[in-house]
Structures are given as C-alpha cells and as structure tokens.
Amino acid sequence: MKINIPESDKKRIVIVGGGFAGLKLALKLAHRQEYQVVLLDKNNYHQFQPLFYQVAMAGLEPSSIVFPLRKAFRKDKEVYIRVTEVKAVHLEKKQLETTVGLCNYDYLVLAFGADTNFFGNERVARLAIPMKSVSEALFLRNRILSDFEKALSTTNYEERQGLMDIVVVGGGPTGVEVSGALAEMKRYVFPKDYPELNTDEIDIYLIQGGDQLLNGMSEESSQKSMEFLSQLGVEVRLNTLVTDFDGEFVHMNDGESIRARKVIWAAGITGNKMEGMPESCLTRGNRIKVNRFSQVEGYDDVFAIGDIAYMEEEAYPHGHPQVAQVAIQQAKTLADNFKNLHRGNTLVPFSYKDLGSMATVGRNRAVVDLPKWKFQGAFAWLVWLLVHLFQILGVKNKVFIFLNWVWNYVTYDQSLRLIIRPRVPKSGEVEVES
Amino acid sequence: MKINIPESDKKRIVIVGGGFAGLKLALKLAHRQEYQVVLLDKNNYHQFQPLFYQVAMAGLEPSSIVFPLRKAFRKDKEVYIRVTEVKAVHLEKKQLETTVGLCNYDYLVLAFGADTNFFGNERVARLAIPMKSVSEALFLRNRILSDFEKALSTTNYEERQGLMDIVVVGGGPTGVEVSGALAEMKRYVFPKDYPELNTDEIDIYLIQGGDQLLNGMSEESSQKSMEFLSQLGVEVRLNTLVTDFDGEFVHMNDGESIRARKVIWAAGITGNKMEGMPESCLTRGNRIKVNRFSQVEGYDDVFAIGDIAYMEEEAYPHGHPQVAQVAIQQAKTLADNFKNLHRGNTLVPFSYKDLGSMATVGRNRAVVDLPKWKFQGAFAWLVWLLVHLFQILGVKNKVFIFLNWVWNYVTYDQSLRLIIRPRVPKSGEVEVES
Numbered sequence: 001m002k003i004n005i006p007e008s009d010k011k012r013i014v015i016v017g018g019g020f021a022g023l024k025l026a027l028k029l030a031h032r033q034e035y036q037v038v039l040l041d042k043n044n045y046h047q048f049q050p051l052f053y054q055v056a057m058a059g060l061e062p063s064s065i066v067f068p069l070r071k072a073f074r075k076d077k078e079v080y081i082r083v084t085e086v087k088a089v090h091l092e093k094k095q096l097e098t099t100v101g102l103c104n105y106d107y108l109v110l111a112f113g114a115d116t117n118f119f120g121n122e123r124v125a126r127l128a129i130p131m132k133s134v135s136e137a138l139f140l141r142n143r144i145l146s147d148f149e150k151a152l153s154t155t156n157y158e159e160r161q162g163l164m165d166i167v168v169v170g171g172g173p174t175g176v177e178v179s180g181a182l183a184e185m186k187r188y189v190f191p192k193d194y195p196e197l198n199t200d201e202i203d204i205y206l207i208q209g210g211d212q213l214l215n216g217m218s219e220e221s222s223q224k225s226m227e228f229l230s231q232l233g234v235e236v237r238l239n240t241l242v243t244d245f246d247g248e249f250v251h252m253n254d255g256e257s258i259r260a261r262k263v264i265w266a267a268g269i270t271g272n273k274m275e276g277m278p279e280s281c282l283t284r285g286n287r288i289k290v291n292r293f294s295q296v297e298g299y300d301d302v303f304a305i306g307d308i309a310y311m312e313e314e315a316y317p318h319g320h321p322q323v324a325q326v327a328i329q330q331a332k333t334l335a336d337n338f339k340n341l342h343r344g345n346t347l348v349p350f351s352y353k354d355l356g357s358m359a360t361v362g363r364n365r366a367v368v369d370l371p372k373w374k375f376q377g378a379f380a381w382l383v384w385l386l387v388h389l390f391q392i393l394g395v396k397n398k399v400f401i402f403l404n405w406v407w408n409y410v411t412y413d414q415s416l417r418l419i420i421r422p423r424v425p426k427s428g429e430v431e432v433e434s
Numbered sequence: 435m436k437i438n439i440p441e442s443d444k445k446r447i448v449i450v451g452g453g454f455a456g457l458k459l460a461l462k463l464a465h466r467q468e469y470q471v472v473l474l475d476k477n478n479y480h481q482f483q484p485l486f487y488q489v490a491m492a493g494l495e496p497s498s499i500v501f502p503l504r505k506a507f508r509k510d511k512e513v514y515i516r517v518t519e520v521k522a523v524h525l526e527k528k529q530l531e532t533t534v535g536l537c538n539y540d541y542l543v544l545a546f547g548a549d550t551n552f553f554g555n556e557r558v559a560r561l562a563i564p565m566k567s568v569s570e571a572l573f574l575r576n577r578i579l580s581d582f583e584k585a586l587s588t589t590n591y592e593e594r595q596g597l598m599d600i601v602v603v604g605g606g607p608t609g610v611e612v613s614g615a616l617a618e619m620k621r622y623v624f625p626k627d628y629p630e631l632n633t634d635e636i637d638i639y640l641i642q643g644g645d646q647l648l649n650g651m652s653e654e655s656s657q658k659s660m661e662f663l664s665q666l667g668v669e670v671r672l673n674t675l676v677t678d679f680d681g682e683f684v685h686m687n688d689g690e691s692i693r694a695r696k697v698i699w700a701a702g703i704t705g706n707k708m709e710g711m712p713e714s715c716l717t718r719g720n721r722i723k724v725n726r727f728s729q730v731e732g733y734d735d736v737f738a739i740g741d742i743a744y745m746e747e748e749a750y751p752h753g754h755p756q757v758a759q760v761a762i763q764q765a766k767t768l769a770d771n772f773k774n775l776h777r778g779n780t781l782v783p784f785s786y787k788d789l790g791s792m793a794t795v796g797r798n799r800a801v802v803d804l805p806k807w808k809f810q811g812a813f814a815w816l817v818w819l820l821v822h823l824f825q826i827l828g829v830k831n832k833v834f835i836f837l838n839w840v841w842n843y844v845t846y847d848q849s850l851r852l853i854i855r856p857r858v859p860k861s862g863e864v865e866v867e868s
Contacts, residue, residue, distance in 0.1 A: 004586060004587045004588075004589055016753075043853065044579060044853050045853075046584060061495050061497050063495050064595050068627075070627040070628070071627065074626050074627070074629075080630070082583075082586065082587070083580075083583040083853075084587075100586075100587035101587060145478060146517075149478060149516075149517040152438060152516065153437070153438050153516070153518075153534035154438075154533060155438055193502075193504040193505065193508070194504070195508075195511065197515070216717070257762065396841060398832070399837070402836070403833070403834070403837070407830055419477065419478050419479075419517075
C-alpha cells in the first residue's frame, strides 16, 4: 500500500524524526515552499529533551515541554505529517516502508537520533530506567512516588532503603541534573510529604565511569558541579562502573553493591537503527557517516543530521558532540543546501560553531561555559533558565514553564506529585496502537 | 500483617475514598484533632470530576484538576494517608483488609463512590470509553487523537467515518458537556490541525434514553441545552437506547446503527462494591442504605457518605441526587457529628440544601438553575467558570486553570493535543504495582 499523500510537481523531501534536527529542517523548508515536505515521527509531538529531568522530578508537566507537530505546521500546505514508525529503507528504490504505507522520496533526511546505550547488558536494559523520552520521564516520576508510598508500609529497614535510595548512572548533564534535583526533593519536598518516613535515610548516588563529571565541559565546571552536588548531599563515585543491576542491588566494578530498586540510566547513547541502511554507512556508536554536506557516503540524495549523524571536520576530527546545538545548526545548513540544490547553486559545507554549554545542579547552582567566559552559581542558574525558556517552542509553553518555575522557586515545592497513568485497556479491548 | 500506622490514644476513624465526601470529611476532622484519621485511596490524589471532560478534550492537563492528597494534609500529624486498595471489610472485627495490611477502626466511613454503569452489557463495558476518572479522560484524549492520525491514512470513506465519528451515550451533564466540547473542536481545532481531512465528515451523536437532556434540571435548561447542541451541530437522539457496541458499530433500539469506533459512555453510575458489606445494606444502584446520621443500618460505627450512600429524607423520598454538593454537605454534617460524639452531645440529622445545578455546552453556552433564578447563555457560562474555579482545590490549580481558560478563549485552541503515555514497561520488568 502506498502512503496517502498526494503527488506533487515539487520534489519530495522525507524527514524521519521530529527532534531538534528534523523539526528545524522542516520548519525552514516549509517556509520556502520549494519542496513537498513529509515529516515522519512515531509521536505527534516534538520533545524538548533538556527538560525531561524536570518532568521526572514533578516540576513540569509533559505538556509544557512538548509541542504538537501539527500545530507547528498549520499554515504550511506543503508539509505532510504522519505519525508512524519507519520499518525499513530501500535505498535503491528510493522508498521507505512505514506502518502507514510505502513512502517514496526524492530526498531522504535521516534525523531519528539516538537512544539509551545499555552497553549490551540486557538485564540492565530491562530493569534500569532511561531518560530519553518524555514518556520515560513520566514513568520515572510515577516510580519514585509509588516506591515512597510502598516505603510507608515497609517496616524492614533494608527493604525500605531499597525503595528510597536512588542510583543515577552517568555523570553527564542528565545525570548531574537528575541527581541534583533528587537531592533538592529530598531536602524540601519529601520531608513535608512523608513526615512518617525518616527522609535522612534517602541516599542519592551518582556513579560516573570517568574521573570527572560533565566531560566535555571546562575543568572549572566539572569541579564546581562536584562541589554543588556534595553541598546537596549527593554521593558521587568517580572512576566507577556499574556492572550489573538485578532489580534489588546495583553492582559496581569495585566489588561494592548498593541496595536500590531504582537505577536511572544516563550513561550514554547509541544511534537508533534502521533496517536497510548498509553496515558500511555506520560507524562508532551506530552513527551514520556523512560528508560535510550531511550526505551519506554513496547516496547523494540521502542525508543524516543530528545525533544520528557522524561528520568529521578540521576542528572535530572525531565527530561533533551529540547535542542540540549541532543538530540545529546542521538542519539550518542543510535547509540552505536544499535551497542551493533547487536553484542550481553549489552546496556549502557544514561547520560547527560552538556557542557554549551549560548544566544545572539545583536552585542557584549551575555551570556555564561560554567560548570566552566561564561562570558558575546563581547567575549561571539564571542564564540557564532564560536560555531554556527562550529555546522552548511555543509561547504558551514559555509562559507556563516560566510560571511553574516562579511557583516552584517561591514555594520550594514541586507540586506535580501525581501518579497518573492513562487507563490501562482491559484485555480484549480495541487497542489504540495498530 | 497489620497496617503500619502507630497506635494512638485517640479513637481511629478510617475513611475509604478521597473524593469530594472523603476529602472534605478528612480535612474537617484533621482540623479539630479529636481523632486519629486514616484516609485510604487507590490514588495519591483527589480528582475534580466536573472537569474530566476538559482533560479528555485536551483543554486542561490532568495535573490541573487533581490535587496530591499528601499536600492537603501536610500540617496534620494525626492524618495517615495510604495509597491502597481495600479488599474487604470485616464488620464484626471492626477491621479492613487492604493491600498494605489489616487496618482496625473505631469508626469506619465508606466514601468510595460510584463507577460507570454499563447495565450488565459486558461487551459495551469492554469496548466503550467511560469518563469516571482522570486516567479514563486521558485515555479518551489519546484515542481521539490517535484515530484522527489513522484517518489520514484511511482512503476508504466508510472506514474513515468510523474513525472520525463519535457517539456519546447519556444526556446528563457529562454527556452534554463532552458532546458540546467535541463539536467545538470539530469547528475550531480539527480543521486547522488536519487540513487534509474533510472535517465536515465528523459526526457527533448524543444518544439519550429519556425524552429530554439534563434530567433533574429545569425544563428551560433541558430545552436550552438541546438548542445549544444543535447550534453546535451535535445530532441529539432522544428516547433512544444503545443496545450494543461491537467496536465498529453502535446498535440502537430503533434498529438503526452508527459506524463509530469511539463510544463515550456517560449513561449512568453504579455504586462500587466492597466485599464484606452485607447484601441487606444495599439498595438500588448498589448504594448503601444509611439513616439521617449517615449510619449504616445495624452498625452505629459504620457510616456512608457521598455517591455510595442512599439516604431518604422528607424532601427526597427516593434518595438524594448523586452529585458533589450532597457529598460535601454530608461530609460536613458527619464531621460535626463526630465532634458531637467526641463531646457526648446528641447527633444532628442531615438535611440537604440544594444550591442549584449547572452544565456547560460550550463557549458562551451554559445553563444554570439556582433555587430562585434560572438563566442560560453567556452569563451562565461565566458563572459556571467562576464556580468551578472557586471549587477546585489549590491556589496553583486555580491559577493554571484560569490561565488555560483565558488562553483557550482567546486563541480558540485547545493546545494539549498530545498523545503521551508513560512508557509501557517491557515484559519481565519490575512492575510499579504490587
């Protein structure tokens, strides 16, 4: 069956994935109206990854940090959005196989990003909690709250510890932000909500394989984030690897184990796979090798951008960091190159401009590395808030996030501590998913 | 195993259910500190039923209309909240059996309300979508949006109709509000989101068994709500009963069928059951018979209030309507009577004071019946908004709901059109529920 999208005399660009890269590209292309644009995503919304941890920590609602794709393209008649999963690509036929039919393309843009890397440990993959989607963040929120409710009815000390302690694996921005936020909840929220529990018993561990946190940021930022975390009472273990997790105990390579039923896994990412992509196109971390025009080797009409793409340039001989800024800049350059293609101009090579990076540990505690200025603390935290507020899509999202932040700041209270799940369909029911 | 709650020299009141009745009672009792109060609910939040339909219609987030129980009782040391399901009551032992242990009581208050009544039709119960919890409302929202996405890829006209048409069963406030809101989405939201679909093809049916809508409200309100719904394009069928629903077709007692995959069931409620309650205590609609002091016949120390209670008084010889106002007033009277019990005073009988009722059909279209004044239209709509805003628990909820309403009013746009589900655990995973 062919996908139900009208033929057009314009050439068709099919974009797989509505993350930072795919969405930015589609918006740029829609604006210029030189192509028919088909945007495929398995969700009907774009997710703002940098704030997932705040959803998990009950500080923001999922709806504040995601944006309906259809709403972004309401005025663009040449953009077709399909909520579907892409099953395979047939490069020789210039065709995608999706759950809603076969989709031909003139140009294909792969922007389907990366997912959590469990480094091949299937048990950990099954039992640890990842943080790569808003659904996973919501799942984590529900887990933390449910386990506290269970702890109330658990008289055995060791068992109760297992329910209350949390191990965060991975000392990148996500790991640092999650463990910092947990420490703040331990201090400000849990004692008020659970006066019956001794919240001093809650231990928060951050396990990092390397010898510093926030690899890729400056020495000052790494140092300062360590300092901030220990101020907040997070137990940071450097040079330590988690070797296994059986649902009750976390085992580490130094022989020690921690009893904890919740392991938050933020230790790395690996590119999503697509059937039909030749093995020869893939490189380390399952990334797709592209040239400076984001073209996949051997296929001039197939492009990859964002986390899934691996591109070398002079300043980045081992590829770019897998961050939002690279994705957005690659999307902009590719949009320009599609314009060049359309007009018969030559393509321009991509070049990454590092605008800096930042991470937040908690209230008044953030670290910011700008190319020419590094600073930490309260002002850095304010900058972090403003930059993220500015980046999020949608005026309403901005307003509601801002209000939530002000509210939480004034009241010291993340108020969304609700264990809500859409009703689980009874067996035999007509299911939503096809 | 005994429930993990300390013994107290105060008498223990156990309240089952944190709805309007149970929450109000617990708040009143907590304030007076004359008893140890144990509040049991299967959720960790109180739900504001009157706005479920706005969650389903993507106008409000679940978090805006629910309130964490723990937050309500933060300052009350004599209140113990347990998120649990009550499996049975042993009246002779004055003991409840819960999923977190056995719970003794000195006084028991049953406030566990009612659930959707499918009138014994199991297939309908399995396939139709109820609206009695915020989780169900969220499920409905996801279903509507998913089906529209599917309709985009459905070329067969009849099949597409099945995905787009919606049948609402039951002409009470919920049915009227849902069908009105759907009609407004059909007019203002869907054409913008789905320019590829012919949204004129969407049909919204409201099926009502009786010969008027909003039974129990005034003649004017019934009439006017009919008028409002037909202005909005809802097809109302009076004197019609749904006899069956097979997931594709809705069958009615006039021999007609409608092709629709979504049936929203708001046709009635039936009291929740609790094992151990003698059959002799139950009456029509599974309600528990109580005297004017809310006492269950034969058990001076067992009370029932709210939707689950059936009490006759002079002005209500067939019991009170199952509405929030009755629940709240019964809770207040019972709280006073617990004070009387504590102080050795005589109990006062309950007497319901009808403050009026209201329902909203859409923007500027509501009906209000006050004891001495009935009015409909834009002013009624404003009154409806203000009354509900006033009633909802929590300052933050009030602020966020108000902002959402203003936003939706100005933009004609319910912006929460997101199909989000917490990550479904993979098989074998440690599950949240015990």
